[in-house]
Amino acid sequence: MIECRDLRKLYQMGNVGVRALDGIDLTIGKGEFVGIMGPSGSGKSTLLHMLGLLDIPTSGEITLDGIDVNTLNDYQKTMFRLYKLGYVFQDYALVPELTVAENVSLPAMLRSDRTEEEFQAATEDILQRVGLSDRRDHLQKELSGGEQQRVAIARAIVNRPDILFADEPCANLDTENSTMVLDLFDEINHDMHQTIVMVSHEDWHKKYFHRIIRLRDGKIVEDNHALS
Amino acid sequence: MGKKELKVAFFLAWRSLRRGSRSSAILTILIVGMCFTNMIFLPSLFAGIGQTIKTQIVDYEVGNVLVSPQAGEQYITDLDATLDLINSMPGVERATPHYAKGATLKYRQRILGSSIRAIRPTDEKSVSPIYEKMIAGSYLGEGDTGEIIIGKIIAGDPTIPAEEEFYSSLGGVRVGDSITVEFGNGYTKDYRVKGIFSTGWTSSDNSALITWSDMELVEGGSLDKAEYITLKTKPGYSEKFVKDELVSYGVSSQVHTTDDLLSKAIGSVLQSFDIINMVSLIVSIIITTVVLFIVITIKTINSRKQIGILRAIGVDKEVIMHNYGFQVIILATFGIMLGVTLAVLLALYLSYHPIVTPEWSAYMYLTPMDLVSNSLILFAAAIVAGYVPAYQVSREEIQSSMRA
Ligand SMILES: Nc1ncnc2c1ncn2[C@@H]1O[C@H](COP(=O)(O)OP(=O)(O)OP(=O)(O)O)[C@@H](O)[C@H]1O
Ligand SMILES: [Mg+2]
Numbered sequence: 207m208i209e210c211r212d213l214r215k216l217y218q219m220g221n222v223g224v225r226a227l228d229g230i231d232l233t234i235g236k237g238e239f240v241g242i243m244g245p246s247g248s249g250k251s252t253l254l255h256m257l258g259l260l261d262i263p264t265s266g267e268i269t270l271d272g273i274d275v276n277t278l279n280d281y282q283k284t285m286f287r288l289y290k291l292g293y294v295f296q297d298y299a300l301v302p303e304l305t306v307a308e309n310v311s312l313p314a315m316l317r318s319d320r321t322e323e324e325f326q327a328a329t330e331d332i333l334q335r336v337g338l339s340d341r342r343d344h345l346q347k348e349l350s351g352g353e354q355q356r357v358a359i360a361r362a363i364v365n366r367p368d369i370l371f372a373d374e375p376c377a378n379l380d381t382e383n384s385t386m387v388l389d390l391f392d393e394i395n396h397d398m399h400q401t402i403v404m405v406s407h408e409d410w411h412k413k414y415f416h417r418i419i420r421l422r423d424g425k426i427v428e429d430n431h432a433l434s
Numbered sequence: 435m436g437k438k439e440l441k442v443a444f445f446l447a448w449r450s451l452r453r454g455s456r457s458s459a460i461l462t463i464l465i466v467g468m469c470f471t472n473m474i475f476l477p478s479l480f481a482g483i484g485q486t487i488k489t490q491i492v493d494y495e496v497g498n499v500l501v502s503p504q505a506g507e508q509y510i511t512d513l514d515a516t517l518d519l520i521n522s523m524p525g526v527e528r529a530t531p532h533y534a535k536g537a538t539l540k541y542r543q544r545i546l547g548s549s550i551r552a553i554r555p556t557d558e559k560s561v562s563p564i565y566e567k568m569i570a571g572s573y574l575g576e577g578d579t580g581e582i583i584i585g586k587i588i589a590g591d592p593t594i595p596a597e598e599e600f601y602s603s604l605g606g607v608r609v610g611d612s613i614t615v616e617f618g619n620g621y622t623k624d625y626r627v628k629g630i631f632s633t634g635w636t637s638s639d640n641s642a643l644i645t646w647s648d649m650e651l652v653e654g655g656s657l658d659k660a661e662y663i664t665l666k667t668k669p670g671y672s673e674k675f676v677k678d679e680l681v682s683y684g685v686s687s688q689v690h691t692t693d694d695l696l697s698k699a700i701g702s703v704l705q706s707f708d709i710i711n712m713v714s715l716i717v718s719i720i721i722t723t724v725v726l727f728i729v730i731t732i733k734t735i736n737s738r739k740q741i742g743i744l745r746a747i748g749v750d751k752e753v754i755m756h757n758y759g760f761q762v763i764i765l766a767t768f769g770i771m772l773g774v775t776l777a778v779l780l781a782l783y784l785s786y787h788p789i790v791t792p793e794w795s796a797y798m799y800l801t802p803m804d805l806v807s808n809s810l811i812l813f814a815a816a817i818v819a820g821y822v823p824a825y826q827v828s829r830e831e832i833q834s835s836m837r838a
Contacts, residue, residue, distance in 0.1 A: 260746050260832050281750070288748025295836070299743035301446070303453040313747050315442050345453065361747065 207369065207401055208234040208257055213266035215252050215424075226252040227263070228424035234403065234417075236368075239395045241415030242405045248421040250405040251373055257403065258291055258371045259283045271368055288316060292362035294372040298354040300346045300361075307333065307342040310360045317365060325364070332360040336390060352383030356390065363394060370394075372404040376411070388414045443753045447760035450733075458729065459765065465725050466769020466816070471776045473718035473808050474800065477711040478781065479789075481799035484704065486788075491699075492692050494638035497561050497664030498673045500695065501529075501680060502688035509659035516685060517557075520663065523679055525671030528560035531660035533649060539588070539642065540614040541604040544596065548588060550615060550642050552649030552657070561666045564631050564638065571609035571629030578645045582613060582625035585639035586632035601640060615642075621652045634795060719815045726765065726819035730758050734827035741827055742835030755821070755828035762820025769816075770809045777805065 215227040226249045234240055242250045255261040256268060259275055268275045271290060278286060287293075300309045307329055314325035333339045336356040346354060355375060362370055372391070376384035392414055394400045404415070412418060420428035451459050492498060501520070503510045510516055513531055520529040534551040555574045559565050565573040574583055590603025607613065609627055616622040625644065633639055650657045667676050673691035680689045734741070741754055781798040788797045827835070 255833065258746070260836075284745070284748055284750050287746065288750075291748070293743070293746050295743060295746075297739060297743065299740045301449075301740060301744070303449045304446075308449070312442070312744075312749070315445070316438065316749060316753070318436065318438060365748075 207236045207238075207271060208232065208403070209267075209269040210257065211267045213253070213256060213268065214264045215249075215256065215261075216264045225424045227256065227266075230266070230424075230426060232419070232426070232429075234401065236401055237395070237399045239391065239402045239414065239416045240404065241411060241418045242403065242421065243407060243412075243418055244421035244427075246407070249424040250407075250421055252424075253421065254371055254373050254403065254405050258293060258369075259287055288313060289365065290368045292365065292367035292370040294355070294358050294362050294370070294375045296374045296377040298346075298351075298358040300354060300357055302346045305343045305345060306338055306349070306357050309346075309357055310364050313361060314364050328364050328366075329360075332364050335394070336360045350383075352379055352386060355379060355383070355387055359387065359390060363398075363400065366398070367400075369401045369403065372402065374405050374407070376406070376408065384408075384411075439750060439753050440756060442749075443756035444760050446753070446757040447764060450757070451761055451764055462725065462729050462765050463769045463772055466722055466766055466812070467772030467776055469718040469722045469725075470770055470773025470808065470812055471780065473715055473812065474773070474777045474804060475780065475798070476714045477707075478777075478798040478800040478804060479784075479796055480707040480711060482784070482788075483796040484700070484707070485799045486795055486797070487700065488692065488696060490633070490635040490638075491696065493563055494633055494635045495664075496690075496692060496695055497530075498667040498692055499665050499676050499680070500690045500692075501663040501665070501686050502690070503662070504686050505688060509661060510663060510686065511659050513658045513660050517663065519683065520665060520680065520685060523676070523683070525668050525676045525679065527666040527668045528557055529663050529665035530554060530557040530561045531646075531663050533646075533657065533660050535649070535652065536618040538616045539604060540616070541607055541611065544590075544603070544605045546588065546602055546604055548640070548642055550582075550617070550644055550649075552646045553643050554646045561664055564633060564643075567631045567633045568629045569632045571627065573629055573631075574643060574645050576645070577647065578628065579648050579651070580623070580625055581628040581648075582615070582642055582644050583629040583631060584613075584627060584642045586630060587636065587639040588642055589627075589630045601636075617652050619652070621654075623652075634790075715811075719811065722766075722769075722812055723815045723819040726762050726816050727823060729765070730762055730820045731823040733761070734758060734823050738827065738830070738835045738838035741830075742832050742838065745832050746836065751828040755824045758824035758827070759817070759821050762816055762824075763813075766813055766816030766820075770812055773812075774805055774809065 210230055210232045213227050213230040214225070217224040217226055230253060242253060244250055256263050275283070275286070301312070304312065310332060311325050311329045314320050314328055330339070333342055336359060338353060338356055338360065341349065341353065349357065359375070376387055379387065388411060391402055391404065395402050418428070418430060419426055501510065517529055517531065520526055531554065532551065534549045537548060537550045539546045539548055553574065555576050569586065571583070574581060584607065587601045588603055589607040590599070590605045592606025596602070596605060604613065607627055607630070609629060611627050612624045613627060614622065614624050646657065667673055673693065677689045677691050681687060744754065745751060777800065781800045784797045788795045
């Protein structure tokens with residue numbers, strides 16, 4: 207599903223170069239729930255952004271679903287993200303003027319292979335799953351942080367992506383809401399066989415991951431499947 | 435960029451305006467509406483002033499076409515034959531001759547220099563509407579002798595002392611009073627004031643009229659000449675057509691249409707109007723552009739992170755750009771609609787309550803073409819103002835907008 211070879215990202219800050227990623231080799235299979243952990247500044251977000259086609263590596267190869275993403279142009283990458291990838295960020299970034307249901311529908315609306323009835327049905331289905339059916343017509347400002355993040359998750363999976371990327375989705379949430387989000391991930395990983403790559407630095411999240419990749423200074427220092 | 439993307443962009447734009455800050459949207463619409471009104475108000479007011487001046491010049495000075503004596507001559511001679519010829523031409527409603535003579539008017543203690551104009555009442559009526567402007571007494575009849583009608587300014591106001599008058603007058607003449615007129619050739623006679631008229635056109639209100647036959651008495655013989663002839667064209671005939679006709683029939687080589695005369699007389703005034711119009715147009719466009727640019731820039735800056743994330747989840751940058759573009763289009767459309775409404779209301783108001791000065795009265799001369807062309811200009815400015823920041827924000831790297 208995800209393969210990368212000798213992935214490097216160098217940030218040039220004046221005279222000083224920062225090796226945010228320093229030769230990452232990685233293979234992630236379908237249906238895996240992978241946790242990326244490590245200290246702050248170790249390159250977790252950078253790695254996720256490279257894998258999620260949000261940024262371009264300095265060197266190295268990334269293959270997603272058998273496609274060498276270096277060959278894609280900007281528009282093709284956008285379409286690849288729309289059709290095959292889903293994202294949840296620390297920031298929920300819902301569109302404040304859209305209702306819960308409209309926010310969730312948004313990525314589905316843009317797909318040319320979805321009719322209005324299809325994406326309406328998919329939206330209802332996903333809202334049911336994240337437990338927000340009764341909030342479908344509410345606006346962002348009327349929701350709690352945890353609810354907003356569940357809307358963001360619903361938006362990320364409404365298109366049934368091949369891979370779901372999550373960058374510290376629980377960073378702004380309390381333990382109770384974090385648990386709810388992680389349970390939700392666990393559920394969709396289990397029920398829908400959803401591949402999930404999630405960044406976290408909370409130790410107690412470990413128990414949810416099938417596999418933990420630990421980074422330090424842009425290098426993989428640990429990769430175990432122990433907890434699966 | 436497919437239909438689906440445009441639909442989503444419009445959906446986002448509409449929702450953003452409907453559910454976003456109501457006051458900011460209303461304020462923006464108001465400003466665009468005001469700018470539109472500002473753009474249209476002065477130019478159409480000036481056009482209105484131009485129109486009233488033109489109407490008055492046609493009505494009280496030169497008619498639709500002015501026939502002057504042949505070059506080098508002082509009078510049009512053989513007047514009756516000439517008038518018959520002119521009146522027989524297609525497109526001519528009626529022609530009327532003008533002949534004036536300097537005179538001194540005396541009434542009680544007042545003495546006033548003026549020129550007395552001779553008219554042929556029936557012909558004059560079909561060219562100049564003074565007969566509709568009588569504020570006291572009545573118009574001259576065809577065979578009247580010893581009677582005079584005078585303009586309101588000459589008649590004067592008895593409550594205003596002579597030294598405070600702007601234009602000298604006879605200090606309050608009323609219908610039935612008698613005025614002594616001493617003509618330049620020494621002929622002196624008392625005339626009974628038959629009527630007083632007020633046209634609002636200064637030089638007309640400063641004139642005194644007697645019949646052609648009275649003037650023949652003054653001149654001591656039949657008066658078969660005129661200083662010039664003015665004429666009214668029939669509806670459907672252009673002034674230019676009638677002018678060319680008169681020239682080709684050899685009536686006179688000195689024939690001018692109102693437009694010929696106006697472009698000479700008030701051409702420079704119209705030019706300064708044009709400058710003022712241009713300034714108000716440019717100011718309106720600049721304000722609209724700047725306001726819409728700022729509104730959209732603030733919107734995009736406040737939403738940078740959201741834009742980054744939307745792009746991350748697969749919303750194409752074109753959708754983002756058109757989202758803001760459509761917002762500007764919608765705001766501008768409503769603003770222009772408001773502006774058109776305001777302008778039309780103002781025009782209606784001014785048509786009932788024109789701005790009146792001694793020289794002219796002004797209403798707004800507003801054609802649908804003016805509304806359309808100004809709308810298009812403002813709309814184009816709005817699109818530029820909105821799409822520039824929309825384009826910029828949509829091209830930003832996903833990474834940097836997400837970090838915002
Ligand atoms: N745009 C950038 N320009 C320069 N340096 C950057 C940029 N983005 C990241 N870095 C640097 O790259 C390194 C890795 O950053 P990254 O954001 O991937 O860390 P992280 O593991 O996600 O940390 P955190 O847990 O704090 O989120 C850091 O040293 C960071 O300062
Ligand atoms: Mg990070």
